[in-house]
Amino acid sequence: MSSHSLRLWSWIHKWSSLVCTVFMLLLCLTGLPLIYHHEIGHLLGNDVEAPAMAPGTPRANIDKVIAAGRALYPDKIVMYISQELDEPAIWNLTLGDHPTDEHYKPIAVDARTAQVITEPAFEGGAFMSTMFSLHVDLFAGLYGKLFLGLMGLLLLVAIVSGVVLYAPFMRKLDFGTVRHGRTQRLKWLDLHNLLGIVTLVWALVVGATGMVNTWADVLLKYWQATEIAAMLEPYKGAPPPTHLASMDAAIELAERAAPGMQVGFVAYPGTPFASPHHYGVYMRGNAAFSSRLYKPVLIDAQTGVITDQRALPWYLTGLLISQPLHFGDYGGGWMKFLWALLDLATIVVLGSGLYLWIKRGRAAQAARSTRPAPESAQPALARTGEGR
Amino acid sequence: MNGAFLKLWGMPILLGLLTTIGLVSALLGDGIWDIVSAFALGVPVLAGLWYGLRGWRS
Numbered sequence A: 001m002s003s004h005s006l007r008l009w010s011w012i013h014k015w016s017s018l019v020c021t022v023f024m025l026l027l028c029l030t031g032l033p034l035i036y037h038h039e040i041g042h043l044l045g046n047d048v049e050a051p052a053m054a055p056g057t058p059r060a061n062i063d064k065v066i067a068a069g070r071a072l073y074p075d076k077i078v079m080y081i082s083q084e085l086d087e088p089a090i091w092n093l094t095l096g097d098h099p100t101d102e103h104y105k106p107i108a109v110d111a112r113t114a115q116v117i118t119e120p121a122f123e124g125g126a127f128m129s130t131m132f133s134l135h136v137d138l139f140a141g142l143y144g145k146l147f148l149g150l151m152g153l154l155l156l157v158a159i160v161s162g163v164v165l166y167a168p169f170m171r172k173l174d175f176g177t178v179r180h181g182r183t184q185r186l187k188w189l190d191l192h193n194l195l196g197i198v199t200l201v202w203a204l205v206v207g208a209t210g211m212v213n214t215w216a217d218v219l220l221k222y223w224q225a226t227e228i229a230a231m232l233e234p235y236k237g238a239p240p241p242t243h244l245a246s247m248d249a250a251i252e253l254a255e256r257a258a259p260g261m262q263v264g265f266v267a268y269p270g271t272p273f274a275s276p277h278h279y280g281v282y283m284r285g286n287a288a289f290s291s292r293l294y295k296p297v298l299i300d301a302q303t304g305v306i307t308d309q310r311a312l313p314w315y316l317t318g319l320l321i322s323q324p325l326h327f328g329d330y331g332g333g334w335m336k337f338l339w340a341l342l343d344l345a346t347i348v349v350l351g352s353g354l355y356l357w358i359k360r361g362r363a364a365q366a367a368r369s370t371r372p373a374p375e376s377a378q379p380a381l382a383r384t385g386e387g388r
Numbered sequence B: 001m002n003g004a005f006l007k008l009w010g011m012p013i014l015l016g017l018l019t020t021i022g023l024v025s026a027l028l029g030d031g032i033w034d035i036v037s038a039f040a041l042g043v044p045v046l047a048g049l050w051y052g053l054r055g056w057r058s
Helices: A001-036 A035-041 A064-071 A128-135 A142-171 A184-200 A202-214 A218-230 A247-257 A314-327 A330-370 A378-386 B003-028 B033-058
Strands: A078-086 A087-096 A105-110 A116-117 A261-266 A280-285 A294-300 A305-307
Touching: A001 A035, A001 A128, A001 A142, A001 A202, A001 A330, A035 A128, A064 A078, A064 A087, A064 A105, A064 A247, A128 A142, A128 B003, A142 A184, A142 A202, A142 A218, A142 B003, A184 A202, A184 A330, A184 B003, A184 B033, A202 A314, A202 A330, A202 B003, A202 B033, A218 A314, A247 A261, A247 A280, A294 A314, A330 B003, A330 B033, B003 B033
Parallel strands: none
Antiparallel strands: A078 A087, A078 A261, A087 A105, A105 A116, A261 A280, A280 A294, A294 A305
């Protein structure tokens, strides 16, 4: 590598990381509890459990389930109902003042008895919802998300430039060498290189999928403006539905239309996943991979007939597949544990990078005051090696 | 591919491939797929711990 391109890549690595490091440290720290949100919810007593019943107990009429939840808040409307893949005994209801209410009320209803189980803590309680907001949007909504997405892009640039710089730094060393020089700096440089290269692919994937996730709102809006708008052509000028058709019948219809699949969630009219005139019934498979892929069945919310069913566009499918790769929630306990360790390793990479930059300033200053020789008199690699 | 290239990039490529297998495997299935994933993803983590702690102490 020529000394010119080495300096260029060093510059790219330095500035891309410096700008995003503080935010990445925040994301790593807040992401750590999010990996274990189920376990933490359990410890805090915030998780929802349905009473044990004989397996195969038939499910209750879903309209009764919804009525039970709405009885708690008669003035609110239903936004979503959903089921976890591994918990068919619970319907999770989301009620709000309007279809995009951010201060919605979550309610868990027993799917077999139509009895309200509990009103779960909002987003897992104060601690977890704070961690979640700091991790997702810095309490700043769409702009916060897009800002963090931009920081994610800088992280990717920092990772790629870091790999380019790995070669000149490690050419003469065995893998994993950690040198101990006169200063702590050399040791931390080697640890930075080691942990950086070890976590490389994981950090790239988690960084890239995190960035894609910040675009979720924008992608949904685009989908609304294109495909949903096309489906709404026949409804032009029609008033919004005055009464809502039976959800129980709608789900049965969707289950027949998508054999072998089960309901993931239903979006009510006016929410981002539906249209003002439709229920969006999102069916999914029940195997590891197919459970990540949703097939929307759109049902006229007034007449209860299927008006359209189409595959999700590629960009929403991509979004859905990117989510588990970011969360690390798809491989059981060991994967979560490894996710946490990789997260901690990334914190060390970020912290050591910052340390190397701070020490670099001091080292350069000391060099200027004690050594009259111009820096260009040193071999290029040694210069950047100390100077990064 | 010469020796110098492998000396420099051999381990990074190996660990990168294992990470990729680890990330993809659990996505495709449960049971054995999750186990493969844990082992494949565990190797880079262990390598980081092993070399890191060794370098830290010595």
